[in-house]
Amino acid sequence: MKLSLTPKLSTFLKPSLATNLRRSVCSSSLSRPPPTSLKPQSPLFLRPPIHSATSSDLQKWHDWAKTLASSIGSTFADSDNGPDSTLLCRELKWLIDDAIEEEDEEEIENDQRKIRLRVALEELYLLWKQRIQERRPFQYIVGCEHWRDLVLCVQEGVLIPRPETELIVDLVGDVVSDNEELREGLWADLGTGSGAIAIGIGRVLGAGGRVIATDLSPTAISVAAFNVQRYGLQDVVELRQGSWFDPLKDVEGKLAGFVSNPPYIPSDNISGLQAEVGRHEPRVALDGGVNGMDDLLHLCKGAAFMLKPGGFFAFETNGEKQCKYLVEYMENDAGGSFCNLSIVTDFAGIRRFVTGFHK
Ligand SMILES: C[S@@+](CC[C@H](N)C(=O)[O-])C[C@H]1O[C@@H](n2cnc3c(N)ncnc32)[C@H](O)[C@@H]1O
Numbered sequence: 001m002k003l004s005l006t007p008k009l010s011t012f013l014k015p016s017l018a019t020n021l022r023r024s025v026c027s028s029s030l031s032r033p034p035p036t037s038l039k040p041q042s043p044l045f046l047r048p049p050i051h052s053a054t055s056s057d058l059q060k061w062h063d064w065a066k067t068l069a070s071s072i073g074s075t076f077a078d079s080d081n082g083p084d085s086t087l088l089c090r091e092l093k094w095l096i097d098d099a100i101e102e103e104d105e106e107e108i109e110n111d112q113r114k115i116r117l118r119v120a121l122e123e124l125y126l127l128w129k130q131r132i133q134e135r136r137p138f139q140y141i142v143g144c145e146h147w148r149d150l151v152l153c154v155q156e157g158v159l160i161p162r163p164e165t166e167l168i169v170d171l172v173g174d175v176v177s178d179n180e181e182l183r184e185g186l187w188a189d190l191g192t193g194s195g196a197i198a199i200g201i202g203r204v205l206g207a208g209g210r211v212i213a214t215d216l217s218p219t220a221i222s223v224a225a226f227n228v229q230r231y232g233l234q235d236v237v238e239l240r241q242g243s244w245f246d247p248l249k250d251v252e253g254k255l256a257g258f259v260s261n262p263p264y265i266p267s268d269n270i271s272g273l274q275a276e277v278g279r280h281e282p283r284v285a286l287d288g289g290v291n292g293m294d295d296l297l298h299l300c301k302g303a304a305f306m307l308k309p310g311g312f313f314a315f316e317t318n319g320e321k322q323c324k325y326l327v328e329y330m331e332n333d334a335g336g337s338f339c340n341l342s343i344v345t346d347f348a349g350i351r352r353f354v355t356g357f358h359k
Pocket of ligand 1: 088139159160161165190192194195196197209214215216220221242244262263264284285286299336
């Protein structure tokens with residue numbers, strides 16, 4: 001989790017390819033409802049094209065939206081590292097890709113080409129105003145984010161998964177590749193949010209491998225369940241709501257591994273975050289207490305109880321300072337329960353993750 005929302009490499013794909021990737025998974029089963037009463041919002045690209053607009057009305061909206069985006073220049077970038085008008089114009093293009101249903105046959109009405117839309121034209125005006133004037137994150141506008149090879153549904157109340165977090169799945173992939181006991185074992189993703197890490201891990205484990213994904217937030221559990229179902233992993237990833245280790249009492253000492261990207265931003269830093277993050281993403285997903293370490297330390301303390309001998313853990317942190325603190329804690333205060341402790345660098349060269357094994 002970084003302090004800003006940067007576009008993902010995968011979203012730079014040509015629109016048609018990005019659209020195809022999305023559509024290739026959207027047909028997967030949604031037969032069983034999520035195990036909570038909250039119904040997640042449907043992302044734009046999964047909505048039926050029940051609206052329409054003439055090409056000239058859509059062009060008018062597009063011209064208005066582009067002018068609004070261009071008027072921003074570098075104002076947001078200068079104030080809090082937010083998006084500049086180049087990025088906003090790119091987002092506008094992606095919004096159009098998601099909103100329009102491409103048709104082979106054209107429908108003509110009063111000499112005007114009619115375009116089928118997944119969202120009413122009036123809502124497109126509203127959505128773009130929210131993007132620019134309220135700095136509502138683009139991912140909440142379209143209701144999804146590309147992460148690894150997944151397209152994950154997201155909405156307000158759920159953290160938008162960040163690119164650097166993708167590496168946690170690779171770290172797990174590495175340790176299970178030559179260790180059958182870990183590959184076929186029981187894993188946990190604590191604070192699962194959209195379910196990103198749990199789904200990623202669920203896909204690298206062997207046939208016998210299982211993941212329990214937990215979160216305090218009912219909205220997160222509901223959205224994660226939606227994403228798990230979309231990828232057909234209901235038999236691999238189990239969702240449980242509750243605080244950290246509370247929902248895992250029945251599996252104490254039985255986990256082959258557990259991972260977490262907990263809230264780790266120091267409370268005082270929240271107000272200085274990019275508006276898209278600080279104003280719109282859930283505080284419970286960001287705020288790690290006075291020095292950002294409250295949840296990380298809690299997780300470290302529980303690791304020895306939860307993991308079976310030889311079990312693996314990986315935690316994401318704010319950077320070098322938190323990594324060093326955790327490693328020192330695990331070496332000196334955690335009663336010598338761990339071995340092979342490492343600090344792993346993310347794609348941007350930031351020392352980001354702490355990993356290790358239960359002795
Ligand atoms: C930084 S977000 C990570 C979300 C997701 N794993 C990801 O990487 O995109 C932290 C998550 O921890 C959850 N969380 C915060 N406090 C928690 C607690 N006491 N118990 C369980 N989950 C908690 C938040 O709701 C949020 O989903």
